[in-house]
Amino acid sequence: MPCRVHLCLLVMSEPTTSRVELRHLRSFQAVARLKSFTKAASVLAITQPALSRTIRQLEDILEVTLLDRSTRHVELTGAGQTLLDHVERSLAELDRGIAAARRESTIRLGFSWLLPDPWAQDTVTRFERATGTTVDLVRIDDPLTAVQQGQVEIALVRGPVRIPGLRVVHLFDEPRVAVCSVRSALAKTAQLAWRDVPRWPLVVNTISGTTGPWSWPANEGPTAVVETTNFDEWIESVAADRGIGVVPEVAMRRNIHPAVRFIPLRDAPPIPVALVFRPHVHETMLRHFVDIALTPEDARS
Template sequence: MDVELRHLRAFVAVAQQLSFTRAAEQMLITQPALTRTVKQLEAVLEVSLLDRDSRHVELTAVGAEFLERAQQVLVAVDQALASTRERVTVRMGFSWLLPDPWAQGTLTRFERATGSRVSLVRVDDPLVGVVQGRIDVAVVRGPVDGGSPARVVHLFDEVRVAVCSADSDLADAEQVRWDEVGRWPLVVNTVSGTTGPWSWTGGGRPTEVVETHNFDEWLESVAANRGIGVVPEVAMRRNIHPAVRFIPLIGAPSSPVSIAFLPDRLPRLMRRFVEAAVDSARDRG
């Protein structure tokens, strides 16, 4: 049997604690398992590294010398792993306008905690991008099909607003009710939009729909007065187009925001990313 890192880590833990009980607690393993691992190391080396009886544990002379070398090896390995991990980039996909300040908070938290970087990738359908492996994690707005293999974590809900052309007869309105939206043609992004005829469960469902296939097509269609749109209010804060106007929308259901990822893709980093995303969502209130 060859010496493995688990043998060195077990021995160093016991040598530092001078206790199998405390070392086992530190390593989150059982004491019998830790004892077997240390005995395996001594058997491979054919030396006694520790003197132990029922009341105490001490290093032998050989054990004290070996401890120094083992610690050097573990430090070098940990440094090599950390250096490699810092080069890992997590690809975060989004279809349009990331929620703020959630996005900025999440990226800052994650990068400070892991040393890894996040690259932002604009894709028309982020959920499909995750499943196909083109991105590692996706910001998804709206409900998610339960048949997707991706794991979905809901973060928060966004308020919806109406958006229309500056030439629309709605442009000067102070507000519009959700059940009034159907009076105008509804411009819908069929790929990544958050609002469509399916969003109405009661009255007021739009009867005329203008279909587009990405955010830019949707925006230019609204600006050209082909109909009105409904979007999360983040768009209102970004001055997305000089030829559109935003109108407060009364009685509209909120729009969910989630992140989606494949559980077996970068599991350690995804766990840290989810933690950062949830913490930032909590700060958002």
């Protein structure tokens, strides 16, 4: 007979438990801790009537009164205190599990060359600390195609993006500088005007380069173009004095090649820098990454 009662209780309790949702427990915990529906609603970012309905639903499901609302401050009933003890332990364990799972998750940030500094280091560090998610940095010649094909979740791209179906978030603009071989006649030039760049053969990275004949109005760009398809080919062609190149100013702060020299450019249009990703793919995680990327470190306080 006791065995039958025990089985009966299990059968009866199962549908009751399945009707209790996480929102019920989070709401109950907040009200129980703060002893106020008003304060709990503010913390949970919901309206007080919605919170009251949620607590009432939980009491109806469990068929017990959890909170004594007759006094000025909300107080726990005996049943409420018993439930709170279990809820606190269960939610704490759940939060630890979620944090552990996030530590195992990653997003891949694709880039073609030289991530901007200190933006990249700051953004990746803050995102990993805030979420527990690891950011894998993936050097790839064509980051836009990598995003389209799902090889990376998000990519940093310089220059205009004209591919439909991708979401583009502008971050900032980078100044341009010219780069030439140390053997070039330009190597001792203190400054170069943007309008004078087309007078020299221009080395272009056709896959992910930021400057090419398309950077000038029709019939105003360089007539001699040396085409390459990746950064290594591009920098070696410049070092070999086959032409000059134009790159973001960040390259001046890196020792990218001992056989090239950088020349400041006057009146050059800046290079737009953006994050590109597919909409509705890892949406919450990528939205968080973009929010951090758009917020300077000194603006977080």
